[in-house]
Amino acid sequence: GREPAPSRLAVAQAYAEHGWDLGTTDAALAAWVLEVAELTQPDEIVWCDGSRAEADRLFKLQVANGQLIKLNPEWRPGSYLARTDPKDVARVEARTFICSESEEDAGPTNNWRDPAEMRAELKGVFAGSMRGRTMYIVPFSMGPLGGSISQLGVEITDSPYVVVSMGIMTRMGRRALDLIEDGRTWVRTVHSVGYPLVDAEGIHRPEVAWPCNDTKYIVQYPQDREVWSYGSGYGGNALLGKKCFALRIASQMARDEGWLAEHMLIIKVVSPAGRAHHIAAAFPSACGKTNLAMLRSQLPGWRVETIGDDIAWLKPDASGRLRAINPERGFFGVAPGTGESTNRSAVETLWGNTIFTNVALRDDGDVWWEGLTDEKPAHLIDWRGEEWTPDSGRTAAHPNSRFTVAAEQCPTIADDWEDPDGVPIDAIVFGGRRATNVPLVLQARDWKHGVFLGATIASEQTAAAEGTVGALRRDPFAMLPFCGYNMADHWGHWLRIGEKLGANAPAVFQVNWFRKGPDGSFLWPGFAENMRVIAWIVGRLERTADAVDVPIGRVPAQASLDLDGLELSEDALERLFDVDQTAWLAECDLTEEFFARFGGRVPAALTAELEALRYRLTR
Numbered sequence: 001g002r003e004p005a006p007s008r009l010a011v012a013q014a015y016a017e018h019g020w021d022l023g024t025t026d027a028a029l030a031a032w033v034l035e036v037a038e039l040t041q042p043d044e045i046v047w048c049d050g051s052r053a054e055a056d057r058l059f060k061l062q063v064a065n066g067q068l069i070k071l072n073p074e075w076r077p078g079s080y081l082a083r084t085d086p087k088d089v090a091r092v093e094a095r096t097f098i099c100s101e102s103e104e105d106a107g108p109t110n111n112w113r114d115p116a117e118m119r120a121e122l123k124g125v126f127a128g129s130m131r132g133r134t135m136y137i138v139p140f141s142m143g144p145l146g147g148s149i150s151q152l153g154v155e156i157t158d159s160p161y162v163v164v165s166m167g168i169m170t171r172m173g174r175r176a177l178d179l180i181e182d183g184r185t186w187v188r189t190v191h192s193v194g195y196p197l198v199d200a201e202g203i204h205r206p207e208v209a210w211p212c213n214d215t216k217y218i219v220q221y222p223q224d225r226e227v228w229s230y231g232s233g234y235g236g237n238a239l240l241g242k243k244c245f246a247l248r249i250a251s252q253m254a255r256d257e258g259w260l261a262e263h264m265l266i267i268k269v270v271s272p273a274g275r276a277h278h279i280a281a282a283f284p285s286a287c288g289k290t291n292l293a294m295l296r297s298q299l300p301g302w303r304v305e306t307i308g309d310d311i312a313w314l315k316p317d318a319s320g321r322l323r324a325i326n327p328e329r330g331f332f333g334v335a336p337g338t339g340e341s342t343n344r345s346a347v348e349t350l351w352g353n354t355i356f357t358n359v360a361l362r363d364d365g366d367v368w369w370e371g372l373t374d375e376k377p378a379h380l381i382d383w384r385g386e387e388w389t390p391d392s393g394r395t396a397a398h399p400n401s402r403f404t405v406a407a408e409q410c411p412t413i414a415d416d417w418e419d420p421d422g423v424p425i426d427a428i429v430f431g432g433r434r435a436t437n438v439p440l441v442l443q444a445r446d447w448k449h450g451v452f453l454g455a456t457i458a459s460e461q462t463a464a465a466e467g468t469v470g471a472l473r474r475d476p477f478a479m480l481p482f483c484g485y486n487m488a489d490h491w492g493h494w495l496r497i498g499e500k501l502g503a504n505a506p507a508v509f510q511v512n513w514f515r516k517g518p519d520g521s522f523l524w525p526g527f528a529e530n531m532r533v534i535a536w537i538v539g540r541l542e543r544t545a546d547a548v549d550v551p552i553g554r555v556p557a558q559a560s561l562d563l564d565g566l567e568l569s570e571d572a573l574e575r576l577f578d579v580d581q582t583a584w585l586a587e588c589d590l591t592e593e594f595f596a597r598f599g600g601r602v603p604a605a606l607t608a609e610l611e612a613l614r615y616r617l618t619r
């Protein structure tokens with residue numbers, strides 16, 4: 001429990017005594033900021049208003065400190081390059097903790113710590129962690145300001161890189177603070193890079209290009225709706241509105257309040273008949289969400305518009321339909337593999353006003369990464385700041401290097417992407433990176449079967465988190481690192497939402513762009529050609545595309561998947577949809593083992609789905 005709040009006068013006096021700026025009329029916010037400031041001991045407190053002038057000042061400051069490189073405005077106006085510490089390049093799942101009251105509520109797929117013990121430990125860790133630094137107070141809204149599905153938060157941070165990034169990724173500043181001061185609820189998040197510039201004895205140490213700490217903590221208190229992050233400046237570890245709030249905390253809020261917070265892109269698909277359908281799709285990190293969100297159709301008559309590329313909040317509306325918003329305002333996208341031929345929309349989005357992190361620097365002051373152009377530049381400075389030539393034998397950009405850019409710059413952004421009430425979702429798609437077994441596309445038999453598909457997704461690990469790239473792991477709902485409570489309860493929640501939606505429930509599909517042939521190359525061309533799969537999915541919604549039952553679901557009937565003009569051999573097509581009985585029975589055994597990890601908590605409907613699948617495979 002929290003201690004009783006001090007009086008307004010006592011709070012104001014304390015700010016004055018420290019010489020700190022009291023930037024809000026909200027007593028609870030002022031008292032909380034004071035509490036964190038007295039713990040972390042910053043030099044000053046800056047209340048962020050989200051203005052252009054504020055961002056410009058913070059960019060200038062970081063360039064002067066050697067923390068950002070200003071790119072050549074001729075090629076990349078208003079844009080900057082950050083190079084992180086080589087040990088701070090991805091989310092740290094092993095240091096991510098869910099501190100629910102009971103360990104069972106966090107479940108076997110999360111790292112659980114007792115909340116009281118963790119609070120005591122973090123008090124020691126954060127004590128004096130902002131000495132010599134400025135503490136920024138960053139009020140923000142996830143989702144359109146004041147929207148019916150939106151939520152407010154405040155991030156306290158000692159990183160100006162985080163402030164400017166939050167300025168791109170969220171609706172940040174004065175207008176969010178106004179809503180908080182109007183009395184709306186908000187989520188508390190605290191971040192420190194863990195690199196004080198003055199130690200306990202008052203000895204100064206020099207600033208560095210990327211301050212961070214070898215010890216990291218990414219801590220969620222789901223019951224208190226609170227986040228504490230220490231030691232990392234990187235993406236999902238530090239921009240606390242994103243994974244920590246919009247997924248880990250929000251999934252818990254959503255469970256309690258009857259909605260869904262998911263690791264999903266949202267697109268609007270317009271068919272040749274001019275009909276619009278909205279699709280939400282969950283793929284693990286670095287498995288193609290941003291690419292699908294910005295797909296440029298080459299299939300005549302079809303168009304895809306972008307609504308979100310990473311996170312969706314979905315809520316049943318008064319008429320019983322599921323509506324979704326993108327709670328973010330920008331894209332934090334994977335750079336490598338983003339090029340004219342793969343994702344032209346992203347390349348166009350990045351024309352300026354972009355923060356690049358861990359990509360390579362060209363001699364002309366622009367940026368480069370693997371896949372941006374077919375031809376490699378003759379000379380670069382790589383992501384570590386070292387000389388690089390094509391025969392260096394290493395990549396110039398880090399595999400998890402990223403761009404941070406406002407969504408409104410995306411040429412394919414949908415005109416209803418900021419609808420405060422969200423868009424109606426017609427289909428939900430699950431995906432992952434699977435070299436074997438999983439077909440290009442299939443439809444679930446019904447909602448329960450769809451939840452089973454989501455619950456049993458496995459994917460080869462990518463560079464987006466620390467770990468062994470390529471290792472196959474279960475990543476249910478693409479939420480393994482992001483579900484703020486017991487994953488099995490999450491499946492139960494999805495089943496309940498399905499019951500509530502009834503006949504209005506979206507159709508559910510599974511896709512796999514990453515199946516490989518015997519020579520190890522991808523069988524499916526992917527990227528823009530994924531439009532063909534999306535067109536089949538829409539065809540199912542409009543009842544114009546046929547499907548046939550196979551044991552694992554419904555796959556496109558002969559000729560119902562438009563392959564016109566595509567160079568795809570009969571052999572590749574067959575392999576893309578091959579369902580190998582032995583391999584799938586082995587998958588069933590692995591699913592049984594996976595379910596067993598959750599004890600008795602797996603919903604009976606899902607164990608029944610597993611048995612039904614086994615039956616269909618052996619029949």
Ligand code: GDP
Nearest residue numbers: 285286287288289290291334336337513526527
């Ligand atoms: P996100 O992290 O889920 O948003 O994934 P991205 O869209 O950023 O893609 C991650 C990586 O997968 C990039 O290197 C992409 O080039 C690659 N990728 C995306 N879509 C496809 C596809 O359809 N086929 C193949 N082979 N690779 C893809």
Ligand code: PGA
Nearest residue numbers: 091236284285286310464
């Ligand atoms: P991604 O987002 O899903 O676009 O990779 C960042 C992450 O999940 O770490």
Ligand code: MN
Nearest residue numbers: 263284285310
């Ligand atoms: Mn993500």
Ligand code: MN
Nearest residue numbers: 289290333334
């Ligand atoms: Mn992405």
